Amino acid sequence: MNYYVIYDGNCNLCVTLVQLLETLDKGKLFHYAPMQDEQTLLKWGITAQDCEQGVILIDGNEPQRRWQGSNAAEEIGRLLPVGSIFVDAYRALPGMKWAGDRFYEQIRDNRYTIFGKRSSTYESGYCADGNCKESKS
Template sequence: MNYYIIYDGNCNLCVTLVQLLETLDKGKLFHYAPMQDEQTLLQWGITAEDCEQGVILIDGNEPQRRWQGSNAAEEMGRLLPAGNIFVDTYRALPGMKWVGDRFYEQIRDHRYALFGKRSNTYESSYCTDGSCNR
């Protein structure tokens, strides 16, 4: 199984989280493309407006299956070894999903002010097919 993560390659927080996933997964499950890679966005039918709603996770086996924003973050966590235990616990706590969604929206909308903006777009070495500009 392969999943594709479309992330903001100019966001310090987003890049740090991608780098953490790269370390944990080593490209076995996840491949990455920055939202700034217009060619890859076109390939997946993703618009700039879509990107404004946050990180996107695409199921490589069924590309019509997609998660976005906090739902994508939860699904990524669930897919990691033993991650489903934490995600299931989080989802089972009354009100946590609502709080998590609002928290995600605040971070998404203020990410550059809170965590800074990179001067160069980060491109993962575990890129999506054809998206590496190396």
């Protein structure tokens, strides 16, 4: 199985989380494309307006299956080894999904103010299009 993570390559928090996923997964399950890579996003019919709603996760075997925002973050967590235990527990707690969605929206909408903006777009070494550029940390 392959999944594609579409992330904000200019967001310090987003890049840090992608780098953590890269370390944990080593490209076995996840490949990445920054939201700034318009050419790659066009292949999936993803627009800049779509990206405004946050991270996108695409099922590589069924590209029409997609998650976005906090749902994508939860699905990424669920796909990690033993991650489903934590995601299922989180989802089972009354009100946590609602609170988590609101928290995600606040972080998404204020990410540059809170975490800063990178001077250059981060390109993963586990790129979605197979034409990986040199990563810029």
